Amino acid sequence: GEDVEQSLFLSVREGDSSVINCTYTDSSSTYLYWYKQEPGAGLQLLTYIFSNMDMKQDQRLTVLLNKKDKHLSLRIADTQTGDSAIYFCAEKGNNRLAFGKGNQVVVIP
Amino acid sequence: ETGVTQSPTHLIKTRGQQVTLRCSSQSGHNTVSWYQQALGQGPQFIFQYYREEENGRGNFPPRFSGLQFPNYSSELNVNALELDDSALYLCASSLADTEAFFGQGTRLTVV
Numbered sequence: 001g002e003d004v005e006q007s008l009f010l011s012v013r014e015g016d017s018s019v020i021n022c023t024y025t026d027s028s029s030t031y032l033y034w035y036k037q038e039p040g041a042g043l044q045l046l047t048y049i050f051s052n053m054d055m056k057q058d059q060r061l062t063v064l065l066n067k068k069d070k071h072l073s074l075r076i077a078d079t080q081t082g083d084s085a086i087y088f089c090a091e092k093g094n095n096r097l098a099f100g101k102g103n104q105v106v107v108i109p
Numbered sequence: 110e111t112g113v114t115q116s117p118t119h120l121i122k123t124r125g126q127q128v129t130l131r132c133s134s135q136s137g138h139n140t141v142s143w144y145q146q147a148l149g150q151g152p153q154f155i156f157q158y159y160r161e162e163e164n165g166r167g168n169f170p171p172r173f174s175g176l177q178f179p180n181y182s183s184e185l186n187v188n189a190l191e192l193d194d195s196a197l198y199l200c201a202s203s204l205a206d207t208e209a210f211f212g213q214g215t216r217l218t219v220v
Contacts, residue, residue: 004151033208042115042199043152043211088151095165096142097201097209099151 004091006100013108018076020103022089025070029091032065034074037086037102046074046087081107112136113202113212121218122190130185130215132200140164140205141183143175146197146214158183159205187217195219 005023012018024032030051035043049056049063049072056063062075072089084107090097112135122128134141140159144152154167158177172188181202187194195218201209 031208035211042113042213043201045208045210048208090151095157095159095206096154096167097144097152098154099144101149101151 004089004098004100006087006089006103008101009104009106011106011108012079014079014081016079018079018083018105018107020074020076020087020089020105022072022074022100022103023070024072024089024091024098026091026093026098027067027070029093031092032063032072033090033092033097034061034063035088035090035099037088039085043088076105079105079107081109083107113200113210115198115200115212115215117215118213119216119218121220124190124192124219126190127186127188128190128217130187130198130200130217132183132185132202132212134181134183134200134202135210138202138204138210139181140203141177141181142201142203142209143183143185144199144201145169145194146199147193148196152199155185190219192219 033048034046060077064073086102090099114133142157143155146152156166161177177183197214199214201211203209
């Protein structure tokens with residue numbers, strides 16, 4: 001089954017790096033995603049990684065995938081105030097996305 | 110902007126009433142999925158429509174139903190509303206099994 005877990009809260013100073021972690025249980029997931037949600041808004045797709053990859057870098061974002069431990073992380077370099085949001089990881093399986101509860105990131109100026 | 114639009118943005122209904130939420134998918138996308146996001150939670154999959162047919166359903170009762178039209182827009186209908194149906198309802202469109210892009214959501218409050 002699908003069961004995605006995330007830690008809840010992260011506070012980071014502007015300019016520092018942020019790391020958000022996620023674990024998932026469905027080893028048959030083909031894609032794993034990171035979404036960003038700002039207050040009162042929908043979900044913005046940030047990046048994704050295919051399950052046969054270990055790492056993907058996209059500008060300030062780095063995704064690491066440890067398939068053995070079913071662990072996914074998102075690193076945001078040079079965190080900006082506009083990065084303050086809730087971040088959701090999601091795994092894809094059976095035509096649906098299974099989301100974690102989200103991790104709130106607060107950037108302190 | 111994702112090109113996925115949802116209406117209305119906010120809605121207040123009374124317990125027992127029925128509600129219809131609408132979603133216009135991104136141009137070229139033939140698949141629409143609906144999610145319910147309760148306060149403080151991650152989105153939960155309700156169902157998906159692909160080329161006007163239901164293509165998967167989550168753990169939601171039959172009073173949650175949907176439609177997809179020939180232009181691939183979609184509706185979510187909820188009958189006999191309950192207080193616990195209060196949530197942000199998100200629509201996502203995709204081209205078959207590719208990445209999904211979400212609309213801004215409809216905030217439903219049941220009183």
